[in-house]
Amino acid sequence: MKDSSRSCCNCGTKNGMAPFSDRSVKISFKELSTEIAGLAGWTCGACDETEFTPDSAARYADASDSLIEAYRREVGEQVKRIRKEASLTQSEAVRYLSGGGHNAFSRYERAEVEPPKPLLILMALIDRHPELLQEVIHLNDTAALGMLSGKDHTHSAG
């Protein structure tokens, strides 16, 4: 690790990897991105393979973990915001929106579990069209076949 240049572990070019320091790398996860500054390591001039120093590799991994955590936390906060704006308790939200264990929403909002995509879509619809909540609550009391066949229109026709 102390040599200034090294052979490439990817393409095998002898002494192909030149050291670098103070490099900034942008990483992204879904809609979030961040920049990690001051990274050091080696890059292969032949194939662009990059290897970080152990310290930089650890910082890179930590930044990636933090970004994923920030994303999950943000999703959880938005889920909580929409639930509160809909004036639902966590247990009502489980009952009407998600199903699952009684603490499912608590776990989504604390970012312990990533909410399933159909729930996110339902939350987004309620956020955009708050009046849909009454329809959702009504559908919860409707038999599945009546709901899907569109034969139960007592609410929307009302």
Ligand SMILES: [Zn+2]
């Ligand atoms: Zn290479």
